Amino acid sequence: MIRSKTRYLSYIPLVLLAAFYLLPMYVMVVTGIKGLDEVSIKTMWNLPRQLSMANFIEAYGELKPYLWNSLRMVIPAAVLSSILGSLNGYVLAKWKFKGADVIFPLILFGMFIPYQSILIPLVDFLHKINLYGGIPGLILVHIIYGIPITTLTFRNYYASIPNELVEASKMDGAGMMRIYWNILLPISIPSFVVVLIWQFTQAWNDFLFSVVVTSSKNWTVTVGLNNLAGGQIIAWNVQMAASLIAAIPTLLVYIILGKYFIRGMMAGALKG
Amino acid sequence: MRNTKEKWQAFLLVSPSILAVAIFVYGFIGWTARVSLTDWKGLLPDYTWAGLKNYINLLTNDPRFQVDIRNTLLFTIPFILGTLFLGLITALLLDQGLKGEGFFRSLFLFPMAISYIVTGVVWRWLMNPAAGSRMTGLNLLFSKLGLDFLNSSYTATPYWGMAFIAIPAIWQLSGYCMALYLAGLRAIPDELREAARVDGASEFELFRYVIMPLLRPVTLSALIILGHMSLKTFDLIIATAGKQYAMDMPSIYMWNTTFDAHLYGNGAAISILLLISVAALIIPYLFYSLRTEAQA
Numbered sequence: 001m002i003r004s005k006t007r008y009l010s011y012i013p014l015v016l017l018a019a020f021y022l023l024p025m026y027v028m029v030v031t032g033i034k035g036l037d038e039v040s041i042k043t044m045w046n047l048p049r050q051l052s053m054a055n056f057i058e059a060y061g062e063l064k065p066y067l068w069n070s071l072r073m074v075i076p077a078a079v080l081s082s083i084l085g086s087l088n089g090y091v092l093a094k095w096k097f098k099g100a101d102v103i104f105p106l107i108l109f110g111m112f113i114p115y116q117s118i119l120i121p122l123v124d125f126l127h128k129i130n131l132y133g134g135i136p137g138l139i140l141v142h143i144i145y146g147i148p149i150t151t152l153t154f155r156n157y158y159a160s161i162p163n164e165l166v167e168a169s170k171m172d173g174a175g176m177m178r179i180y181w182n183i184l185l186p187i188s189i190p191s192f193v194v195v196l197i198w199q200f201t202q203a204w205n206d207f208l209f210s211v212v213v214t215s216s217k218n219w220t221v222t223v224g225l226n227n228l229a230g231g232q233i234i235a236w237n238v239q240m241a242a243s244l245i246a247a248i249p250t251l252l253v254y255i256i257l258g259k260y261f262i263r264g265m266m267a268g269a270l271k272g
Numbered sequence: 273m274r275n276t277k278e279k280w281q282a283f284l285l286v287s288p289s290i291l292a293v294a295i296f297v298y299g300f301i302g303w304t305a306r307v308s309l310t311d312w313k314g315l316l317p318d319y320t321w322a323g324l325k326n327y328i329n330l331l332t333n334d335p336r337f338q339v340d341i342r343n344t345l346l347f348t349i350p351f352i353l354g355t356l357f358l359g360l361i362t363a364l365l366l367d368q369g370l371k372g373e374g375f376f377r378s379l380f381l382f383p384m385a386i387s388y389i390v391t392g393v394v395w396r397w398l399m400n401p402a403a404g405s406r407m408t409g410l411n412l413l414f415s416k417l418g419l420d421f422l423n424s425s426y427t428a429t430p431y432w433g434m435a436f437i438a439i440p441a442i443w444q445l446s447g448y449c450m451a452l453y454l455a456g457l458r459a460i461p462d463e464l465r466e467a468a469r470v471d472g473a474s475e476f477e478l479f480r481y482v483i484m485p486l487l488r489p490v491t492l493s494a495l496i497i498l499g500h501m502s503l504k505t506f507d508l509i510i511a512t513a514g515k516q517y518a519m520d521m522p523s524i525y526m527w528n529t530t531f532d533a534h535l536y537g538n539g540a541a542i543s544i545l546l547l548i549s550v551a552a553l554i555i556p557y558l559f560y561s562l563r564t565e566a567q568a
Contacts, residue, residue: 006475010365014376017362021379021443024394041400041408045416088289095282103290105558110297112554114504116526116543118300120307120536124317125300144296147289176281205387207507212531222389226511229393239393247390254385258378262451265384269452269497 032056032241039237059242062234065217066224067245070204073135073220077142078199084143085150085195086188090180092151093158094166104155111148111268119212126213133215141213142203149202150195153267157191158184190260197257198264201250221246301547308540315534326541337542340522343434347521348502350438351445355498356491358442359449364479366450367457377454381447388444392511395440399426399512427513434519437509444508445501449494456490457483496557500550522546 031044035052060067091097092104122141123132131137161184169179210220219227225246229239254261311322330337362380366373383391400409401424407415414422427433460483468478506523513519515528522542530539 007368007370010368010370013361014365014370017358018376018379021383021447024391024398024443027398028394041406042412044397044408045413084289088286091282091286095278097279097283103286105562106298107289107293108558109551109554110293112500112550113297113301114523114543114546114550116506116523116539117304117547118296119304119526119543120530120540121300121303122296144292147293151289176278176285201385205389207387207389207510208527212527222387222507225393226389226507229396229511230514236397240397243390243393247386250385250387251382254382258381261385262381265448266451266455269493 028240028244031237032244034237055237055241056245059238059245062228063221063224063242063245066219066221069135069218070220073138074200074203077139077146077203078196081143081146081150081199082192082195084147086154086192088147088151089154089158090184092155095176107151108148110145115208123213132213133218135218138210138214141209146199149268150199153195153264154191156267157188193257194260194264197253197260200253201261204250304540305544307536308544310537312536313534322537326537330541330545336520336525339517340520340525343519343521344503346432346434347437347505348499350435351441351502352495352498354438354442355446355449356494358446359494360453362446362450363453363457367454380450383444384448388507389511391440391444392508396512399436399439401425401428427519437512440512441505441508445498452490452494453487456487460486496553500553503546503550
């Protein structure tokens with residue numbers, strides 16, 4: 001009896017916590033939809049009296065080139081690093097060669113390093129291969145530093161598939177690539193969703209690589225937003241609208257495919 | 273049964289990735305380490321050997337790096353404690369099979385999908401330190417609710433300012449910690465709880481003597497993951513506080529000194545110190561994770 005009573009009391013802290021998590025969303029949305037005449041720091045918590053899209057239109061105008069850059073970068077980066085991760089995961093789970101158990105942790109370490117420790121050579125290298133400053137260079141960087149997490153996610157998934165499935169096909173004379181293409185690839189679509197949206201989110205939200213390896217006309221949306229918010233020129237209501245615009249693509253993915261997002265997130269903890 | 277041809281084929285398939293990681297992770301770290309042992313200043317590379325000069329200078333004679341170490345601690349301690357605490361509380365609240373559990377869980381986790389830059393830009397306004405007629409953000413909200421005693425000057429607080437960056441960081445990552453704890457709680461068999469209750473354990477005793485010890489591995493994982501994130505924190509500080517000396521961290525100092533001031537030797541040394549501190553946490557964790565996986 002006592003248990004069921006305390007259970008309902010749990011809603012009090014849950015609702016208070018929900019308010020804490022929603023606070024920044026409230027500010028972004030409410031400030032964003034207020035008309036210019038209503039925007040004052042003194043009334044920031046008041047609900048709008050009438051709806052206006054003016055802030056969003058201005059914010060979109062400011063962010064437009066950066067949003068486009070992000071989109072151009074994020075899609076190839078996510079797709080290519082998922083394909084690489086799937087092939088690596090397949091081999092490391094089902095075709096272990098000598099030394100594979102040493103190579104795997106060495107690859108994994110790459111996802112934990114502070115990227116500051118590779119930035120100086122990275123910039124130099126990108127200059128040398130003529131990819132510094134542009135979107136293709138940034139795509140390359142995201143693919144390479146995405147290898148550890150994508151390999152990990154796929155390897156764990158393929159390791160959970162019974163070996164008999166692979167062995168049986170081998171008996172039938174199927175080669176390594178045939179088995180991958182006909183048997184493992186079709187059943188790993190959910191893992192592709194997990195990895196694709198995780199890499200999409202990571203690359204979209206990244207700031208450090210973009211600010212270091214791209215020139216200003218190729219900045220992604222996080223760099224654009226940070227510059228817009230750091231200056232004195234753009235009014236704060238437009239900053240809030242711009243923040244919401246920058247957050248919407250990944251938020252939408254989270255709302256629609258949350259289950260897969262969480263699986264990607266948990267994979268990064270190694271043994272959640 | 274496997275023939276050599278297939279083994280070579282397997283190796284060939286992963287070799288581009290192995291090569292890429294070998295160059296871009298290990299080769300580049302080695303290169304950075306080499307730069308850290310030089311006096312390279314300015315845009316032209318200069319690989320003249322300078323020994324450990326940069327490291328000695330940073331650790332013994334650089335007031336900015338002293339501030340960075342202090343700030344790392346000021347940020348890390350409240351961030352980790354707050355995230356673990358909030359993560360555990362939310363997980364325990366949601367582990368009771370309440371109605372609406374899925375809704376709350378999604379709500380507590382959504383900040384994980386947002387970039388630190390967005391989080392920082394919004395929290396910069398929420399944590400606006402202005403007082404009087406210019407008061408806004410959380411301070412204004414607290415005043416309206418009659419909670420004036422909570423008003424603060426946030427990141428503008430002398431000496432302690434850095435600790436306030438922990439608030440947006442906790443906001444962003446406590447849901448992640450909740451997910452880790454929830455997975456841990458779900459792995460505890462119900463029979464264990466029932467057995468403890470049959471033996472007459474109160475709910476608190478059950479928690480203290482049965483649940484908590486079983487969650488210890490989760491706490492350890494969370495501690496390491498959050499700890500290494502905390503050392504690497506960069507975007508969140510830039511977006512919340514901008515580049516200012518009082519809010520400096522090694523990650524920002526490295527960026528500043530390398531790409532703005534072109535003191536490559538110094539920047540490389542900072543990044544290697546940062547890497548060593550992250551590796552000290554992560555390498556044992558990697559071994560521990562992969563070993564327990566092999567045993568399972």
